[in-house]
Amino acid sequence: MQQGRRLAGVGALWLGAVGCLMARPGVAAEFSADIVVDHSAPTALHVADQAVRIDAPTGYFLTKGGVALFVRPGKQMFTDARQSTSLTQWFIPVDPDSPCAQWRAAAMNAGVAGSDGEWLCEKIESAPRSRWRVTPPGQSSRECWIDPSLRFPVRIQMSDGTSLSLENIRPGAQSPELFTIPAGFHKLDPQSLIEHIKRSDVWVEPPPQ
Amino acid sequence: MRKKLGLSAVACAVSLIAATAGMAKDEVKDPDAADAIKTESPIKHVIILIGENRGTDHTFGVYRAKGRHQTISNLLSKGIVNADGTPGPNFKLAQQFAVKPQPLYYIGAPRNAKTAYGDRGQMPQPNTNGAPSAQSVSGAPFPPGFPEAANQVDPSPDFGPNTNTILTTGATNLPAKALDTRVPDAGMLPNGPFVLQGLNISDDDYTGDMTHRFYQAWQQSDCSMANATKANPTGCLNDLFPFVMATFALNDSVTPAVQGNFSQGNEMGFYDAEQEQASTLKTLADRFALSDNFHQSFQGGTGANHFMLGTGDAGFWSDGKGNPVTPPANQIANPNPAKGSTNKYTADNNFSNCSDFSQPGVAAIVGYIESLPYRAEPNCAERHYYMLDNTNPGFFPNGFQAPNPATQSMLPASSVRTIGDALNDKKISWAYFGGGYNDAVALSDEAVAAGTAMTQNSSTAMGAAALADPSHELGVAYCQICNPFQYASSIMGDSAQRKAHMKDTVDLLADIKSNTLPAVSFGKPDGLLDGHPQSSKIDLFEAYVQQVLDALEANPKLKAETAVFVTWDEAGGYWDSGFIQPIDFFGDGPRIPLLVLSAYTTGGKVSHDYADHVSILKFIERNWKLRPLTDRSRDNLPNPRMRDDQPYVPKNMPALSDLWDMFDFDHAVKQPYLE
Numbered sequence: 001m002q003q004g005r006r007l008a009g010v011g012a013l014w015l016g017a018v019g020c021l022m023a024r025p026g027v028a029a030e031f032s033a034d035i036v037v038d039h040s041a042p043t044a045l046h047v048a049d050q051a052v053r054i055d056a057p058t059g060y061f062l063t064k065g066g067v068a069l070f071v072r073p074g075k076q077m078f079t080d081a082r083q084s085t086s087l088t089q090w091f092i093p094v095d096p097d098s099p100c101a102q103w104r105a106a107a108m109n110a111g112v113a114g115s116d117g118e119w120l121c122e123k124i125e126s127a128p129r130s131r132w133r134v135t136p137p138g139q140s141s142r143e144c145w146i147d148p149s150l151r152f153p154v155r156i157q158m159s160d161g162t163s164l165s166l167e168n169i170r171p172g173a174q175s176p177e178l179f180t181i182p183a184g185f186h187k188l189d190p191q192s193l194i195e196h197i198k199r200s201d202v203w204v205e206p207p208p209q
Numbered sequence: 210m211r212k213k214l215g216l217s218a219v220a221c222a223v224s225l226i227a228a229t230a231g232m233a234k235d236e237v238k239d240p241d242a243a244d245a246i247k248t249e250s251p252i253k254h255v256i257i258l259i260g261e262n263r264g265t266d267h268t269f270g271v272y273r274a275k276g277r278h279q280t281i282s283n284l285l286s287k288g289i290v291n292a293d294g295t296p297g298p299n300f301k302l303a304q305q306f307a308v309k310p311q312p313l314y315y316i317g318a319p320r321n322a323k324t325a326y327g328d329r330g331q332m333p334q335p336n337t338n339g340a341p342s343a344q345s346v347s348g349a350p351f352p353p354g355f356p357e358a359a360n361q362v363d364p365s366p367d368f369g370p371n372t373n374t375i376l377t378t379g380a381t382n383l384p385a386k387a388l389d390t391r392v393p394d395a396g397m398l399p400n401g402p403f404v405l406q407g408l409n410i411s412d413d414d415y416t417g418d419m420t421h422r423f424y425q426a427w428q429q430s431d432c433s434m435a436n437a438t439k440a441n442p443t444g445c446l447n448d449l450f451p452f453v454m455a456t457f458a459l460n461d462s463v464t465p466a467v468q469g470n471f472s473q474g475n476e477m478g479f480y481d482a483e484q485e486q487a488s489t490l491k492t493l494a495d496r497f498a499l500s501d502n503f504h505q506s507f508q509g510g511t512g513a514n515h516f517m518l519g520t521g522d523a524g525f526w527s528d529g530k531g532n533p534v535t536p537p538a539n540q541i542a543n544p545n546p547a548k549g550s551t552n553k554y555t556a557d558n559n560f561s562n563c564s565d566f567s568q569p570g571v572a573a574i575v576g577y578i579e580s581l582p583y584r585a586e587p588n589c590a591e592r593h594y595y596m597l598d599n600t601n602p603g604f605f606p607n608g609f610q611a612p613n614p615a616t617q618s619m620l621p622a623s624s625v626r627t628i629g630d631a632l633n634d635k636k637i638s639w640a641y642f643g644g645g646y647n648d649a650v651a652l653s654d655e656a657v658a659a660g661t662a663m664t665q666n667s668s669t670a671m672g673a674a675a676l677a678d679p680s681h682e683l684g685v686a687y688c689q690i691c692n693p694f695q696y697a698s699s700i701m702g703d704s705a706q707r708k709a710h711m712k713d714t715v716d717l718l719a720d721i722k723s724n725t726l727p728a729v730s731f732g733k734p735d736g737l738l739d740g741h742p743q744s745s746k747i748d749l750f751e752a753y754v755q756q757v758l759d760a761l762e763a764n765p766k767l768k769a770e771t772a773v774f775v776t777w778d779e780a781g782g783y784w785d786s787g788f789i790q791p792i793d794f795f796g797d798g799p800r801i802p803l804l805v806l807s808a809y810t811t812g813g814k815v816s817h818d819y820a821d822h823v824s825i826l827k828f829i830e831r832n833w834k835l836r837p838l839t840d841r842s843r844d845n846l847p848n849p850r851m852r853d854d855q856p857y858v859p860k861n862m863p864a865l866s867d868l869w870d871m872f873d874f875d876h877a878v879k880q881p882y883l884e
Binding site: 058072080081083084110111186191192193194197200201202204205206207208209 | 687
């Protein structure tokens, strides 16, 4: 019982904190779906109140308002997601009529090199889904389909043919606990671990050139 | 470059989803294939577990042999210290010296240039160096509750029942690079070894590291035939340990307070096994077999010693096809003292062409090797620049070959034959199980996709990948230089070989459980658990060992035909009182412990036969009927014939035991490892 109260408390704290950081692009629907990359096994996605949860083998990703985290229940820790997966940069709530601002912000928050440059975004179809050709700086173009009712991308076709798509979309309320970081979880900073490992023989510093 | 960033991100997404699918597969239980292979002994499996940086006197300096009629050569038996760790009647046998400035690098200091330190703090004193000052959620020691909580849901080699408490303890609560006041009497310690035990320090505490590199280690050993005696016919006095640490990087024109005081006197610290320190290792020594004449095979550090363990030889800079070439100038060592300094190395780099006596530092060692009263050869091939100190392999953990090893400071792909190649030839199963390997592969994939693997050193590129992908951050704790096979073209350049033989600790535990353990297994913990001073603790390596032993205990049939070798890569710069048999330009170095755990090595035996890392290769070769790896590898050396009057000195030097003497294959004894 005590754990449940703390869960809610921490979750509210996280959602509240990230809420300040975003420009609301409109209200996305509440739903769950499967993300399928080509023909691989699907992974679960949940969307509610502008927050997105994407499940992964060892945990789950949470994004909201440009903040993306990777939560590892098995180790009771979480980290910034950064570029752990591209899914957190693309499967986010967007404005169907102007999605690139949100994608650009997500890429910048993930630290993708050059993402603060100019993005080429061309709307090539309006209905039934808005369809965009998007070229991030220094990257190849991709086509993105956005469901206007969900205000959410439902398919991304990379230039190399790789396809990421939402399947089995199931509208409906999502449990708030899906989007929380449980109480007592610690945030890990990879830079600190690197500094710790530099004190051992594992890390080999190259000699000055 | 930027285009590849996009591909990287997609690759991550694909790998995450693919991994989900993989998790759903049922575990496959195969019969023990290694059983079918004919062996010289009843041993069908060996597991070699390798810790980091502990010497024999450092670990077992105060240990009384448990076995009947067994003796051990250590600080206690020599009277250097008493059973409580205090100075003993022969404490002066361990005294350390300073040396007046000399014009060139030396390994046997002139007697008239040496002065013993005083007994009231004049010897360089222990300091905290880079040991963690406080608990941190981002690196050990973690806050209380953190690893324990993690273990509730996801036991793993890093956060498991054996480690969850001790990963939270041991911070120094002192500043970095400060006098380690946890050591009783620190600041006033006499000239000799001191016990790492007191109200504020034990084997559960992080302690300061010290430099342990090739030229420094030879100099610390202070070997000269002018020092030779009947009991010590190679004349290595081991009496310059703190001095070299205090001077090799000391710029005399700058005060120590300004430039930092390096690792100073940490070399002289030791644990008292008779007072519950390193108690798991002591219990294993009591019940099984311990060697007190086992040595690190290479003077210096981690990479070269692991390389020798896998090849019986030294690596060298090449064109990636086996032909020697000269490395970049910033890789070539010059240990000659800088002008005006006491002993500051001119260029403390990693490679030397030891076939050329005019190269800095070479003549001192080669001259000594050639002066030995037995047929030792430098074993330095012409035009070969040998890897003397830590250099990352030319392959990333995922098999990507660095395209510019010279600018990436990575050893070009090696053609030196490994024990893995020899086992492959005979279709004998083997694997290297490195902690954090799976995450390191993921980070490597991302470094390749990001393009950083094309230009950066693998540590740097994987570190950057970890910052971008924190979900695989443990990959930075995987030890690349500890894996001798990661240097080898024959293994890393072949995806099927990598898949078959390059594994993670989780795979070792799974293989033991599922009865699919290879015949020969090398196990290396990640950087949090490897026992390395400063970044780890001796009890964390004990916990790693115990985890493997617990898994074996749960599989009695496998345990009955398995020998577990527990050893270390090197002594880590810790001083040791033992005899050293120099074999070639590269070593041997100081003693390190070797424990052999099997049904045929019970009773607390202590073996005195001279041995080093290559002895483990010799055991494997004898048991599985393999030939020496090459015509120049150390496994060609004969077994030692030991002297009755000097039980640590072979009659037929240079010689290396194949460790057969530690076994009694006529008597199998069932007993638990630790319970």
